Amino acid sequence: MLLTACSPAPPSAPPSSSIGSLNARPRGGEAAPWSYEITASPDASEINVRASLPPGSPAELSVDTGAEPFVKDVEIEQDGVFYAVAEEGGSWLAPSCQAEGCRLRYRFLLADAADSIGDFGVAASHGAAILAPPSTWLLRPLRARGGRPYRFRVDPAAGESFVTGVFPAPDGSPHTYQADVSDLPAAPYSAFGAVRSVVLRERGSSIVVAFLPGELEAADDVILAWVASAARVTASYYGRFPVSRALVMILPSEGDRVGYARTLGNGGASIVAPVGRYAGQEFFARDWVMTHEMVHLGFPNVPRRNAWIEEGIATYVEPIARARMGDISPEKVWRDLARGLPNGLPEPGDRGLDNTPTWGRKYWGGALFCLLADIEIRKRTNNSRSLDDALRAILAAGGNVAVRWPLERALDEGDRALGAPILRELHARHGSSPETTDLDDLFKRLGVRVRGRAVTFDDAAPLAFVRRALTEPAREDDKTASIQSNLFKIQSNKQ
Ligand SMILES: [Zn+2]
Incomplete structure (x- = not known):
């Protein structure tokens, strides 16, 4: 999918139409x-x-x-x-x-x-x-x-x-x-x-934050801190910010929250975020939308029928990456997964993730695919490898939002890093048939019990070691690389 409209809540209007994907071709050149x-x-x-x-x-x-x-x-x-x-x-x-x-x-x-x-x-x-x-x-x-x-x-x-x-x-x-x-x-x-721009820079990457005309109660610094924080969270998951340059357009809008944001790549990277004029500092401190959009920057555009992988990664990685940075608790991650994942299960008439373009299958079916992949990778490798490694390898091979790849190419890059065809096998099961998942059993094996808003963990459960590792702070090398505090410091460099 080329145009990514993002909403883990059911969209109020149908997403905008996309242009059919093309296979990637040689870039630039003579x-x-x-x-x-x-x-x-x-x-x-x-x-x-x-x-x-x-x-x-x-x-x-x-x-x-x-x-x-x-x-x-x-x-x-x-x-x-x-x-x-x-x-x-x-x-x-x-x-x-x-x-x-x-x-x-x-x-x-x-x-x-x-x-x-x-x-x-x-x-x-x-x-x-x-x-x-x-x-x-x-x-x-x-x-x-x-x-x-x-x-x-x-x-x-x-x-x-x-x-x-x-x-x-x-x-x-x-x-x-x-x-x-x-x-x-x-x-x-x-x-x-009449557009004002501020550039955030870090280690060869820049984010151009462009303010479009309109009233916002939040000061520029609050907005910039929100963008920088999402960039840090995203960089911590991928090991680096996913693209050399991204444009983030802030669109002052009505209301008190962030609206339906969108990401569009293809020879670049851009995010449009409608921001409610009454949204205050405390709103941005807990908002997830900008992180969701930035996670999109780290994966190639795939054909429209495979768009569930793009939304699935963004839906799954955003809370996990934020929990690892201490922005949200592991309890919130699992409470939200317990609430959201049932939307991703196949319903009668389902023909697999590749052939069932409903909101539930796209966002939460894709997220469930990512959770199942992460669990399988961590089980087989005793937590020495994770979905992070697969996604980092895809990014290292050039698979970001600026390019278009067939899904299979991305899965193969990930599997090569894992040393086993885990993503390919999972896609073979879930892509074209309505493979279901017993979520109650899965949560029991992970040692997660959710009753209303209360979440308790059972460390004696067989997959508790996987569940704990999922939301643990990023690896030692990432932490010492000072990703947690220093990336994308606001320098107010006017463009
Ligand atoms: Zn999205």
Whole structure:
């Protein structure tokens, strides 16, 4: 799944649609890029784009579905003169792009698109800012193979900003971003306009925290501490922060809590978090949403039918990682698992995790898969290995939210680190058939007894050694690496 909408509670509205996954292709490389230079007008109501496509570019150009009406005045250069290119059914045909490469220019009516579309995954206004990822406004060959970069530079209007989760260009050119063309159809969240940014840095990773316009009772430092704390928890589980750079957009919203946050990678990493204007310091101190989203950064996008593994990891790892840091108690972890996991069991008509895209199977069925994997790994290795090792190995092999992998590749990377096909075997049992789990028996063997809000532990239970280890503080080497207190200290580096 490419667009990850996150909610361990039942969603009130259906999640936004995703774009079908593509297999990962070689990134960057020698091929000439699609190049774009963007100049934004004041308030970002309109952007002017100049594009340069190399020879061999497919002739049919367009933008995201629904954004075509806001592309205006497309012109192509021939011998120094620009000629109009007519639209045909939402596409622009430029045969010379195929033959000898081409230079184009056009306008994109960003404010009109935001007013009309109103979805921040495509285009939406938020006060004096407009959220719209590059897939909305970059005119491009629709039928293009990966293995070639797209690259764009944005010059915002004076006093305004542009922020994006697309990774900066590797050559360090200012205001320039770059990723593979296969990443572009689901490129990370981005915003133009009145946006304030603060960068948190640590050991080669940076988190750009972008505040969109709007009132918040919480001071900036409270929000930054919340983001930094989630980053520390996430880094402690994975051994490092999962991506070199992430954009976290804070979207001031109504209410007193954090709303439906989303993570989107593909050539970068971005999180959008709607934050209620009345949410106070005590709310952020116990919030889990930002940690859940950041855990997503450490696993590749997999095909949509396997999205349960993405949500399962985030749902399972978030409380365990927070308990290991002392943010929540082991009792709370097990109380919440006891309450949540029954939602993940197969119901009549279930066809396995890969074929049953319900909320319960996706979030809690995925979490149960992770718990069963962790128990099996720890049992077989007497706690010397854990799910942590498998997930760290997947990340070390490059499997983060910036890339798209088949599920099998991720499972194989994890199993290689474990020295046994534990994840593959578990997937064979749970992926395509309604394999159930006796949760009462499992909790009994783990030595967990939950009655209402009361949780008691039985250390004489056969799997008590596994249960204790699950929420014990991270390993000695992680603790001494001062992950617990020092990562992502707020330095107030203005971007
Ligand atoms: Zn999620």
